Amino acid sequence: MEKVMLSKEEALALESALEGVNGDKESVSQYHATSGLWEGKCQALNDLGLKEINIALYVGYEIEKGPEEMVYDYYLKNIERGPVIENVLNLLNIQIKGINC
Numbered sequence: 001m002e003k004v005m006l007s008k009e010e011a012l013a014l015e016s017a018l019e020g021v022n023g024d025k026e027s028v029s030q031y032h033a034t035s036g037l038w039e040g041k042c043q044a045l046n047d048l049g050l051k052e053i054n055i056a057l058y059v060g061y062e063i064e065k066g067p068e069e070m071v072y073d074y075y076l077k078n079i080e081r082g083p084v085i086e087n088v089l090n091l092l093n094i095q096i097k098g099i100n101c
Helices: 008-020 025-034 040-047 050-058 067-077 079-091
Strands: 004-006 061-063
Touching: 004 008, 004 050, 008 025, 008 040, 008 050, 008 061, 025 050, 067 079
Parallel strands: 004 061
Antiparallel strands: none
């Protein structure tokens, strides 16, 4: 079984939920299955299904890259087009470390 992809917010919410129950994965899974209504720091878990929660808990998860990370990866793979990417980011007033700041 493969790891599930989580957003940064979902990963932080899952870690927060685990901290709240001293790392007891079963408690997190049971709460999600029976209540399913997370609040506060764990609210991002409301968008996940039980299967996704359990895979994240017991198999693992990877964090999806954000827009800045995707642009940076693209920049590194297309370094010869670097000035074009830098100019576009500057026009959009977007600063990405390692590219234009």
